[in-house]
Amino acid sequence: MKRGLIPLAIFLIVVGFLFKGLFLDPREVPSPLVGKPAPQFSLPRLDNPETKFSPKDMLGKVWLFNVWASWCGACRDEHPILVELSKAGFVPVIGMDYKDTRPEAQQWLDQGGNPYNVVAVDADGRVGIDYGVYGVPETYVIDKAGMIAYKQIGPVTYDALRDKIIPLVKRLQAQ
Amino acid sequence: MIPEIGHFSLILALLVSLVLGSFPIIGAARGNTVWMGLAKPLAGVQFVLIAFAFLCLVYAFAFMDYSVLYVANNSNSKLPLQFRIAAVWGGHEGSLLLWALILSIWTVAVSLFSKRIPDDMRARILGVMGLISVGFLLFMLMVSNPFERLIPAALDGRDLNPLLQDPGMIFHPPMLYMGYVGFSVAFAFSIAALLGGQLDAAWARWSRPWTILAWIFLTVGIMAGSNWAYYELGWGGWWFWDAVENASFMPWLVGTALIHSLAVTEKRGSFKAWTVLLAICAFSLSLLGTFLVRSGVLTSVHAFATDPRRGIFILAFLVVVIGGSLLLFAWRASTVGRGGKFDVVSRESFLLANNVLLAVAALSVLLGTLYPLFLDALNLGKISVGPPYFDAVFAPLMAPAIFLMGVGPIARWKEAALPELAKRLRWAFGISIATAVILPLMLGNFTPMIGLGLFLAFWVFATTAELVYQRLGKSDLPLMGRIKANSRSWWGMVIAHLGIAVFVLGVTIVKGFESEIAVKMLPGDVAHLAGYDFTFDGVVDRKGPNYEASHGQIHVTKNGVLRTILEPEKRLYTVTNMPMTEAGISPHLIHDLYASLGEPLDGGAWSVRIYHKPMVEWVWFGCLMMAFGGFLALADKRYRLKKRAPSKEITSKAVKSSKKAKA
Numbered sequence: 098m099k100r101g102l103i104p105l106a107i108f109l110i111v112v113g114f115l116f117k118g119l120f121l122d123p124r125e126v127p128s129p130l131v132g133k134p135a136p137q138f139s140l141p142r143l144d145n146p147e148t149k150f151s152p153k154d155m156l157g158k159v160w161l162f163n164v165w166a167s168w169c170g171a172c173r174d175e176h177p178i179l180v181e182l183s184k185a186g187f188v189p190v191i192g193m194d195y196k197d198t199r200p201e202a203q204q205w206l207d208q209g210g211n212p213y214n215v216v217a218v219d220a221d222g223r224v225g226i227d228y229g230v231y232g233v234p235e236t237y238v239i240d241k242a243g244m245i246a247y248k249q250i251g252p253v254t255y256d257a258l259r260d261k262i263i264p265l266v267k268r269l270q271a272q
Numbered sequence: 273m274i275p276e277i278g279h280f281s282l283i284l285a286l287l288v289s290l291v292l293g294s295f296p297i298i299g300a301a302r303g304n305t306v307w308m309g310l311a312k313p314l315a316g317v318q319f320v321l322i323a324f325a326f327l328c329l330v331y332a333f334a335f336m337d338y339s340v341l342y343v344a345n346n347s348n349s350k351l352p353l354q355f356r357i358a359a360v361w362g363g364h365e366g367s368l369l370l371w372a373l374i375l376s377i378w379t380v381a382v383s384l385f386s387k388r389i390p391d392d393m394r395a396r397i398l399g400v401m402g403l404i405s406v407g408f409l410l411f412m413l414m415v416s417n418p419f420e421r422l423i424p425a426a427l428d429g430r431d432l433n434p435l436l437q438d439p440g441m442i443f444h445p446p447m448l449y450m451g452y453v454g455f456s457v458a459f460a461f462s463i464a465a466l467l468g469g470q471l472d473a474a475w476a477r478w479s480r481p482w483t484i485l486a487w488i489f490l491t492v493g494i495m496a497g498s499n500w501a502y503y504e505l506g507w508g509g510w511w512f513w514d515a516v517e518n519a520s521f522m523p524w525l526v527g528t529a530l531i532h533s534l535a536v537t538e539k540r541g542s543f544k545a546w547t548v549l550l551a552i553c554a555f556s557l558s559l560l561g562t563f564l565v566r567s568g569v570l571t572s573v574h575a576f577a578t579d580p581r582r583g584i585f586i587l588a589f590l591v592v593v594i595g596g597s598l599l600l601f602a603w604r605a606s607t608v609g610r611g612g613k614f615d616v617v618s619r620e621s622f623l624l625a626n627n628v629l630l631a632v633a634a635l636s637v638l639l640g641t642l643y644p645l646f647l648d649a650l651n652l653g654k655i656s657v658g659p660p661y662f663d664a665v666f667a668p669l670m671a672p673a674i675f676l677m678g679v680g681p682i683a684r685w686k687e688a689a690l691p692e693l694a695k696r697l698r699w700a701f702g703i704s705i706a707t708a709v710i711l712p713l714m715l716g717n718f719t720p721m722i723g724l725g726l727f728l729a730f731w732v733f734a735t736t737a738e739l740v741y742q743r744l745g746k747s748d749l750p751l752m753g754r755i756k757a758n759s760r761s762w763w764g765m766v767i768a769h770l771g772i773a774v775f776v777l778g779v780t781i782v783k784g785f786e787s788e789i790a791v792k793m794l795p796g797d798v799a800h801l802a803g804y805d806f807t808f809d810g811v812v813d814r815k816g817p818n819y820e821a822s823h824g825q826i827h828v829t830k831n832g833v834l835r836t837i838l839e840p841e842k843r844l845y846t847v848t849n850m851p852m853t854e855a856g857i858s859p860h861l862i863h864d865l866y867a868s869l870g871e872p873l874d875g876g877a878w879s880v881r882i883y884h885k886p887m888v889e890w891v892w893f894g895c896l897m898m899a900f901g902g903f904l905a906l907a908d909k910r911y912r913l914k915k916r917a918p919s920k921e922i923t924s925k926a927v928k929s930s931k932k933a934k935a
Contacts, residue, residue, distance in 0.1 A: 101545075101601055101602035101603070101605045101606060102602045104549060104552075104553070104598050104601065104602075105595065105598035105599055105601075105602055108556070108594055108595060108598055109595065111638075111642065112587065112590065112591055112595070114642065114645055114646050114649050115563065115587055115590075115642075115645070116584075116587060117649035118645045118648070118649055119583040119584060119587065168847075168848075168849055170345065170430050196849070
């Protein structure tokens with residue numbers, strides 16, 4: 098009986114680790130940009146290509162910078178959450194439409210609602226390279242001084258908003 | 273409407289599997305024949321319901337119903353029909369449905385081909401399989417429903433992952449799942465035997481063909497996956513020790529040990545507890561593989577579902593199934609008899625040693641696979657365990673295992689004489705040592721690993737030749753008669769062992785002698801590798817059904833004579849915006865020539881990778897030989913049911929009384 102329990106004991110240890118592993122994200126790589134100034138750029142706006150948007154415009158405010166695209170599947174998951182967040186109106190959300198076409202992007206916003214204060218268009222993905230975008234969607238929290246405080250890789254979820262992003266934004270706004 | 277019918281059909285299947293998982297088992301415990309008799313018809317009904325649900329999903333894919341979320345996520349109107357159908361198992365929900373379907377196929381197969389098995393045993397086996405089915409159907413209906421609607425419907429789908437748009441994708445997952453899930457049969461036999469307390473030679477004989485069949489599927493499935501990686505990933509590798517590959521390899525290692533252990537249990541009555549443990553482990557590792565793939569616990573190209581709810585569900589399921597069966601094992605295994613005694617030098621000992629080596633190898637793969645997770649969970653940092661670990665650990669474990677493989681079949685059961693063995697094997701030993709030294713020197717590259725690999729391959733060839741010679745040489749019958757005088761399962765063993773030798777030879781040669789170059793080529797440029805001249809003819813644009821391709825052409829000459837034309841392609845799948853590489857390969861028995869396109873450079877130049885892969889095809893051919901060996905063993909006369917009179921003598925009571933008589 099005692100010897101027969103050994104396989105069970107090994108199994109239970111493995112289960113303990115697997116359980117813990119469920120709450121770890123193997124893809125969570127600390128971004129080298131966190132704590133650094135957000136890279137500068139000047140990109141045309143989606144609603145009006147004549148005017149440009151630059152991160153400088155946001156100095157003095159805490160804001161979210163969300164990289165998205167109409168071709169991106171996971172963006173579909175986070176979009177309603179962003180729309181709801183923007184309705185609450187407590188933090189400006191700037192979108193960057195990444196490697197996309199204008200009509201498709203516009204159609205996407207018409208269908209799903211527009212959570213963005215401004216959408217900048219990064220048609221060829223150059224600004225994306227500066228920000229180290231390697232998967233869409235990605236979301237950055239940028240503080241009043243224009244420093245990147247946090248990077249969310251993958252869709253913004255309710256849990257991420259509640260546990261990380263909103264508390265962080267509140268803290269930064271209080272500074 | 274059709275998706276709802278499919279969904280409803282799954283719900284009905286869950287209800288049926290609940291009854292199948294309870295009444296027959298309780299019936300077997302109470303001796304209620306009516307309840308036991310439910311098992312067979314229920315297995316059939318369950319199969320029909322799940323197959324119907326599966327067809328509903330196939331219908332949704334074939335007719336492009338993008339109001340079904342899963343279809344919209346994994347298909348596209350431009351995707352060709354054969355891939356639209358293969359896309360059914362291209363994502364998380366659908367592959368679970370395939371799992372459940374295959375489980376129901378195995379269940380119904382067991383119910384149909386189990387006439388010789390006593391009623392109570394059969395009821396328990398089918399009941400256990402029903403319980404597993406309950407778990408998977410619940411999982412699907414609760415957190416992974418493939419029929420979930422998308423309202424409003426998408427205009428078009430997001431397309432199947434381009435990596436999976438390949439003929440290999442049509443066969444690889446079903447084969448692999450047939451293997452994975454097939455081990456559920458051996459598992460169910462073991463649990464049934466533990467429940468009923470009837471672990472004996474008859475039990476081993478019943479579960480052996482099922483185990484071999486599952487093992488064949490798993491072998492072919494892994495082979496197909498490896499082959500797919502070779503031509504689809506575009507960098508000439510065929511095995512990456514990726515977490516998901518490991519997940520399929522661990523059950524294979526344990527399954528291989530199980531097949532051999534079952535043989536001993538059937539023939540000699542030994543190793544019973546060990547065999548049961550292996551059967552539990554083989555299926556547990558299959559389930560664990562599913563967990564690793566489906567939970568997203570480990571990063572991998574294969575992980576397409578990351579949802580903690582799903583992970584927790586599968587983990588809970590693992591705890592119930594594996595924990596429960598290991599507990600049952602701990603409780604019941606001590607009651608299992610010891611079986612026939614054997615000497616330290618005997619076929620049993622060799623098989624036991626091999627078994628232990630295979631099990632330890634599986635454990636070491638498990639450790640390597642989970643090690644990053646262990647460290648991360650203990651906050652000791654993030655690392656990844658790669659091929660260096662596996663190569664360093666795996667080869668020293670496999671080398672003695674393969675060496676023993678040459679000795680085992682020649683040694684006698686019960687007790688063998690070491691001097692006699694040595695005498696019979698000295699020629700084989702001499703030949704393989706000589707080959708291991710001379711061949712690499714002739715080929716111009718000797719390293720200890722090449723020497724070891726060649727020694728092992730030729731050791732298996734030579735000892736198998738000795739074995740065949742000994743069996744066939746001492747008779748006056750004509751050759752065909754002599755061949756037929758040996759059973760098919762014996763021939764199956766011979767061919768499977770030769771398959772290992774072919775495999776080892778292929779791995780050794782390709783690892784030791786492959787070469788590659790990465791060059792920048794303009795049209796008209798020539799690159800030289802392994803005595804061949806590769807002339808880049810340039811790239812033309814082509815349009816596929818759902819991708820745009822840059823189609824390259826490289827013509828290969830040797831001493832001015834045209835040998836072959838390689839056509840590597842770089843594709844951009846337009847819906848997902850994902851680039852894909854299609855390697856241009858000229859396969860050959862002696863060597864593969866392999867080219868893949870890298871990135872376009874300035875002025876019409878391309879970066880091109882060219883590989884020379886000697887004997888790489890032997891790797892997969894060896895696997896096919898192993899599978900064919902298994903197939904021959906299945907075709908053995910012992911397993912042919914119809915020609916035998918239904919043997920009533922092996923009822924559980926008869927077995928029990930014979931056990932008493934032995935004691």
